[in-house]
Amino acid sequence: LVYPVDPKRQHQYRNNEQQQTPSIRVMTWNILAQALGEGKDGFVQCPLDALNWAERKYLILEEILTYRPDILCLQEVDHYYDTFQPILASLGYHSTFLPKPWSPCLEVAINNGPDGCALFYRRARFSLLHTSHLRLSAMMLPTNQVAIVQMLRCRETGQRLCVAVTHLKARSGWERLRGAQGADLLQSLKAITSRAAGSDPVSRGPGGGSGTEGVPLIVCGDFNAEPSEDVYRRFISSPLGLDSAYKLLSADGQTEPAYTTWKIRPSGESCSTLDYIWYSHGAFTVDTLLDIPTEEQIGPDRLPSYHYPSDHLSLLCDVSFREPRDQPH
Numbered sequence: 001l002v003y004p005v006d007p008k009r010q011h012q013y014r015n016n017e018q019q020q021t022p023s024i025r026v027m028t029w030n031i032l033a034q035a036l037g038e039g040k041d042g043f044v045q046c047p048l049d050a051l052n053w054a055e056r057k058y059l060i061l062e063e064i065l066t067y068r069p070d071i072l073c074l075q076e077v078d079h080y081y082d083t084f085q086p087i088l089a090s091l092g093y094h095s096t097f098l099p100k101p102w103s104p105c106l107e108v109a110i111n112n113g114p115d116g117c118a119l120f121y122r123r124a125r126f127s128l129l130h131t132s133h134l135r136l137s138a139m140m141l142p143t144n145q146v147a148i149v150q151m152l153r154c155r156e157t158g159q160r161l162c163v164a165v166t167h168l169k170a171r172s173g174w175e176r177l178r179g180a181q182g183a184d185l186l187q188s189l190k191a192i193t194s195r196a197a198g199s200d201p202v203s204r205g206p207g208g209g210s211g212t213e214g215v216p217l218i219v220c221g222d223f224n225a226e227p228s229e230d231v232y233r234r235f236i237s238s239p240l241g242l243d244s245a246y247k248l249l250s251a252d253g254q255t256e257p258a259y260t261t262w263k264i265r266p267s268g269e270s271c272s273t274l275d276y277i278w279y280s281h282g283a284f285t286v287d288t289l290l291d292i293p294t295e296e297q298i299g300p301d302r303l304p305s306y307h308y309p310s311d312h313l314s315l316l317c318d319v320s321f322r323e324p325r326d327q328p329h
């Protein structure tokens, strides 16, 4: 197999070497649930062989371990207990898993349990302050989508940050539900980060929990929504001060990538931007982003393939806490 990740994918912004504290590397990835890939998705241009778990899992692990993120947010995980939890634990990661209440994986004859979101962090860099497992609501009603929110403390600096992973409702026709799920998640994040703010002397200071700003946030996931959708607008305009890291890959710094997933189903080809890394722009700067593979690298049969184990691409960035003098105006 050809190594799937081109080292040239690394997109450098600024030299981080002078900084006193190392940046925080964040990865998010919808890794494609094994049961869905083999049993439900209908990727007509992808040979079934390329979806064989015994080999595909090494491509997923290889990509994760190439970059060794400090924080890893995965969606569509249906091999947590037998694969990702034990392997990543042996490499120094703490992790937590939250299955969907009614995972569609369970409708596939050969399944490995429900799929869900998983959140990993490197124990060497962070200690855990609090975990919230959320079932997202829409118009007060519980839905089939979940989120994990964790409050972490940087071991080196004592600063706190709040990290979240989610996977919103898929498919067209469900835009309003996604909007409502996003609103519910934002409300929970506001409650969690403002409750924690002000209670912690170590994190006080710009962006670090002054009591009004809340704890800095990183929110990752497969939002199943293009940037034109309501849920995207809700995130970018929320009072939490979030911005989307991958906009910085574009020439004007304002445009999301052309795609984060690209697949061919019997209904046709679908090339869309659905995955995001949101960050508190008052508290963090984005130092580095991993480039999106080109159309040529992805190839004519699109994703997944023998080279790319999921129909979604991984997103990865390095963020740093802003220095006090570095605050935006």
Ligand code: NDP
Pocket: 030, 036, 040, 041, 042, 076, 100, 102, 103, 104, 107, 144, 145, 168, 169, 170, 171, 222, 224, 265
């Ligand atoms: P979603 O609509 O959010 O989609 C589930 C998965 O299907 C996602 O991982 C999504 O991937 C993938 N997907 C998206 N588009 C397609 C497509 N065109 N073809 C195949 N797969 C696709 O699922 P829900 O969470 O709403 O769950 C729906 C499923 O769960 C149904 O199959 C339903 O029968 C079952 N269910 C059962 C219940 C019960 O009472 N037993 C209750 C609720 C649901 P991606 O995000 O990458 O696009």
Ligand code: CA
Pocket: 032, 033, 036, 076
């Ligand atoms: Ca999927």
